[in-house]
Amino acid sequence: MQENAKDPELYEYHPYRGRPKVAWPEGKTCAVWVAPNLEYYEIDPPTNPQRKPWAKPHPDVVGYSYRDHSNRVSHWRMAEVMSKHGFPGSVSLSVALCDHHPEVVKDGADRGWEFFSHGIYNTRYSYGLDEAQERHIIEDSIATVERATGQRIRGWLAPALSHTPRTLDLLAEYDFTYTCDLYHDDQVQEVNVAKGQLASIPYSLEVNDHYGFNVYGMSGREYADALIKQYERLADEGERTGSGTVMCIPLHAYLIGQPHRIGPFEEALRHIAADGRAWKARAGEIIDIWRAQR
Amino acid sequence: MTLPAEYTIYPKRAEGYDHDLYEWSNIHERKPVRWPHDTSVAVWLCVSLEWFPITPEDKPFRAPGHMVMPYPDFRHYTVRDYGNRVGVWRMLDAFQAAGVKASFATNAAIAERYPELIEAVLADGHEIIAHSTDMNATITSELPEGAERKLIADSLSRLEAAAGVKPSGWLSIARSQSWRTLDLLKEHGLEYCCDWVNDELPFSFTNGLTNLPLNTELSDRMIVATQQHSAEGWAQMMRDSFDWLEGEAAAQNSARVLPLHLTPYIMGLPYRIGALEEVLSDLSGRDASWFATGGDIVKSWKGQQ
Numbered sequence: 185m186q187e188n189a190k191d192p193e194l195y196e197y198h199p200y201r202g203r204p205k206v207a208w209p210e211g212k213t214c215a216v217w218v219a220p221n222l223e224y225y226e227i228d229p230p231t232n233p234q235r236k237p238w239a240k241p242h243p244d245v246v247g248y249s250y251r252d253h254s255n256r257v258s259h260w261r262m263a264e265v266m267s268k269h270g271f272p273g274s275v276s277l278s279v280a281l282c283d284h285h286p287e288v289v290k291d292g293a294d295r296g297w298e299f300f301s302h303g304i305y306n307t308r309y310s311y312g313l314d315e316a317q318e319r320h321i322i323e324d325s326i327a328t329v330e331r332a333t334g335q336r337i338r339g340w341l342a343p344a345l346s347h348t349p350r351t352l353d354l355l356a357e358y359d360f361t362y363t364c365d366l367y368h369d370d371q372v373q374e375v376n377v378a379k380g381q382l383a384s385i386p387y388s389l390e391v392n393d394h395y396g397f398n399v400y401g402m403s404g405r406e407y408a409d410a411l412i413k414q415y416e417r418l419a420d421e422g423e424r425t426g427s428g429t430v431m432c433i434p435l436h437a438y439l440i441g442q443p444h445r446i447g448p449f450e451e452a453l454r455h456i457a458a459d460g461r462a463w464k465a466r467a468g469e470i471i472d473i474w475r476a477q478r
Numbered sequence: 479m480t481l482p483a484e485y486t487i488y489p490k491r492a493e494g495y496d497h498d499l500y501e502w503s504n505i506h507e508r509k510p511v512r513w514p515h516d517t518s519v520a521v522w523l524c525v526s527l528e529w530f531p532i533t534p535e536d537k538p539f540r541a542p543g544h545m546v547m548p549y550p551d552f553r554h555y556t557v558r559d560y561g562n563r564v565g566v567w568r569m570l571d572a573f574q575a576a577g578v579k580a581s582f583a584t585n586a587a588i589a590e591r592y593p594e595l596i597e598a599v600l601a602d603g604h605e606i607i608a609h610s611t612d613m614n615a616t617i618t619s620e621l622p623e624g625a626e627r628k629l630i631a632d633s634l635s636r637l638e639a640a641a642g643v644k645p646s647g648w649l650s651i652a653r654s655q656s657w658r659t660l661d662l663l664k665e666h667g668l669e670y671c672c673d674w675v676n677d678e679l680p681f682s683f684t685n686g687l688t689n690l691p692l693n694t695e696l697s698d699r700m701i702v703a704t705q706q707h708s709a710e711g712w713a714q715m716m717r718d719s720f721d722w723l724e725g726e727a728a729a730q731n732s733a734r735v736l737p738l739h740l741t742p743y744i745m746g747l748p749y750r751i752g753a754l755e756e757v758l759s760d761l762s763g764r765d766a767s768w769f770a771t772g773g774d775i776v777k778s779w780k781g782q783q
Contacts, residue, residue: 227497230485240539241618243497245655245673246694252676257505261726283491285502304488312481320486401705403715442695443678443719443736 185376187349193376194352194366195384205427206371206477212463213422214415215470216456218271219341219364219387219434220262221302222288223278225251229307235346237307251306251438255285258441263291265446269453273297274467276341276364276434279325280304282332293333298466300364301325303343310346318348322358338468341365341387356380362471370418370429372474383471385430392434397445404445408452419461428463430470499660500674500683510732511679511782513775517768518727519720520775521761522737523580524672524692525569526649527595529587530558530613538620541613541651542699543741558743562592565746570598572751576758578769580740583609583649583672586636596641605771607647608633608668619656630662647672647772649692660687670776678723678734680779688780690735690772697739702750709745709753716757724766735775 185192208215228242238244266273275292277299282289292299303310304321313321329337340355341364355363356377363375364387375382389395391414396407411433418429440449456462490496513520532555534545543558545551573580582599584606589596599606610616611633617626630648638644646669650659653673660683663671670680670688677691694700696719701712716738723734738757740746745754761767770778 224496226490227495230482232481232485240654241620241656243619243655243657245650246653246675249674249676249691250694252674256503256676257678260504260506280488280491283493284495286493287504304486304491308485313485314480317481317483317486324486397705401707403705403707403711404718405714442693443722443734444696444715445718447718447722 185349185352192349195368195373195375198373200370203371203427205425206474207426208422208428208463208473210463213428213461214419214463215428215430215465216271216415216462217274217385217430217432217465217467217470218266219276219432219467220259220266220273220292221276221434221436222259222281222292223251223254223302223306223436224281224284226305226307229305232309232311234311235309235344254437254441255281255288258437259288260291261446262435262437262441263295265450265453267295269450269457271453271457271464272466274339275299276302277329278302278304278306278343279328282328286332289332293335298468299329299333299335300337300339300341300362300467301329302341306344309344310342310348310351313348315350318350318354322354326358338362338471339364339385352382353378356382361475362467364467370431371427372430372470383475385467385470386432387434388432391432393436393439394434397439404442404448407445408448411452412455415456415459415462419459423461498684500681500689503681505677505679506730506732508679508732509782510730511779513733513768513770513778515768518733518766519723519764519768520733520735521578521720521767521769522690522692522735522772522775523573523578523740523769524649524737524772525566525580525582525740525742526609527562527566527582527584527588527742528558528609528613529562529585529591530555535614537614537616538618539616539652539654541616544613561742561744561746562588562595565742565751566595567598568746568751569740569742569754570602572755572758573604574602575755576762576769578758578762579603579605579771579774581605581607581647581772583607584637584641585609585612586633586640587612589637589640593640600641600643605647605773606637606641606643606645607649607672607772608637608645609649610651611636613651616651617654617656617659619658621656623658626656626658627662630666634666646670647690647776649673653692653694660685663687670772672772680735680776688776690776692737692739694739696737698741698745699739702744703741709750712745713753713757717760720761720764720767724764727766
């Protein structure tokens with residue numbers, strides 16, 4: 185994108201009505217992908233001038249330990265429920281988790297999950313990185329995940345959703361195939377990049393468990409209902425238009441894996457899995473099928 | 479605006495945590511735990527007894543629930559104190575009716591100001607744990623070491639003088655600690671704190687202090703005051719939690735803790751207390767439940783390590 189331009193010109197306007205169609209495998213009408221955020225938050229990170237990592241002076245005990253619940257307790261609780269209902273994960277990974285708690289990363293890899301980068305730590309923001317620093321983070325991400333899982337990462341969700349004007353162009357340059365950073369659509373869309381290609385896969389803020397619980401204040405049961413309604417509508421539209429939609433379920437184990445939420449969440453997954461119209465996919469597979477039909 | 483080179487250098491990036499306060503382990507690979515009478519879900523009631531001076535000091539920060547309006551904020555002073563005059567007595571009756579014991583995280587000022595309340599708490603066999611001096615006495619790393627040491631020492635000595643018991647547990651206001659708090663708590667003879675919310679069983683800090691996690695997500699403050707669910711919604715979440723934890727404990731042949739953090743001015747209201755009574759009656763009747771004080775849970779857990 186052009187730095188400081190009023191319009192970042194991230195993509196072209198393609199109205200939802202009358203678009204070229206995309207078909208998912210076996211006549212499925214909605215590609216459902218689950219995106220657990222496996223994160224590491226540092227207890228005492230340096231401060232980025234544009235964003236403070238913690239609300240309180242360090243250590244922010246509740247902030248830190250709230251997230252640490254994922255890596256001690258709730259990752260496995262969430263992952264078991266996903267596996268039980270046949271949903272693979274496409275992991276938004278703080279890649280330093282490979283160093284700190286390799287057991288968590290290995291659990292995802294053993295379940296056949298795909299990994300993409302969510303930065304080094306969720307307490308290091310991209311605001312103000314120069315180009316060399318941003319390249320360093322991208323190269324670090326590729327090398328770290330490859331070393332830990334054997335996978336060459338293909339996707340990106342910026343750490344704590346913090347970007348620079350260069351981010352998307354650099355991703356395309358390093359042969360990434362998708363970004364989860366843009367929230368403008370319910371279908372896969374092309375992103376404008378300086379060179380090469382990059383697709384935007386629908387992630388979601390609106391049905392992200394963080395928004396559900398910490399922004400909208402939903403109960404676990406209300407969130408499960410929201411997921412079911414979101415899914416039903418997208419599957420209906422995919423069926424009616426003959427063009428596949430995409431639903432992402434972005435999760436954080438420390439939120440969805442709380443004891444009062446995980447039971448209702450399992451019921452939502454059971455519902456979606458039993459419906460018959462959902463293609464339970466990984467992010468990369470969705471991009472591949474879409475790209476092949478372009 | 480560019481960032482210094484250090485911003486992409488990570489000196490603590492290595493196996494384990496980026497601190498040495500406690501060690502990593504995942505809950506399902508630990509040695510199994512059982513609670514007394516072969517139960518699997520310890521239900522821990524923890525009630526906060528808070529006195530908010532009408533003159534907030536904000537050193538280092540203003541406690542949740544503290545004054546909101548310009549001085550003198552009669553509105554919030556009295557609506558909080560309602561909990562100490564009325565709400566908590568409803569809770570005591572509810573605990574008695576269900577035959578369950580709780581922990582009361584008590585500001586020293588409460589013990590000094592309301593001796594009848596402390597007498598009733600102790601007469602019913604509940605536990606008193608330390609909860610700072612009053613709701614102005616908050617902790618972060620900005621608090622000088624001498625001031626923090628004095629805050630902890632005063633909390634304990636004033637509580638002991640007024641209540642006649644020496645607490646073994648500690649809850650910080652808003653669970654907020656400094657880098658020094660764990661060592662200061664240990665230095666003052668405390669056995670456990672309830673501030674770190676990262677687990678569903680007790681665990682040990684490196685310095686030997688125990689953490690008994692008091693889940694913020696399950697507190698009435700979070701569910702009713704912040705997320706604005708009804709008391710009945712809260713009750714449903716407690717039942718959903720219990721059901722899940724009971725199933726998980728059975729599947730893993732281990733045990734869990736379900737902490738119910740209660741605030742007298744929130745759950746002790748006439749239109750909400752019934753939901754608490756129903757939860758107590760329901761869960762205390764379950765075969766898998768063990769209602770216990772924090773101290774009893776820590777003791778049982780330590781005995782199995």
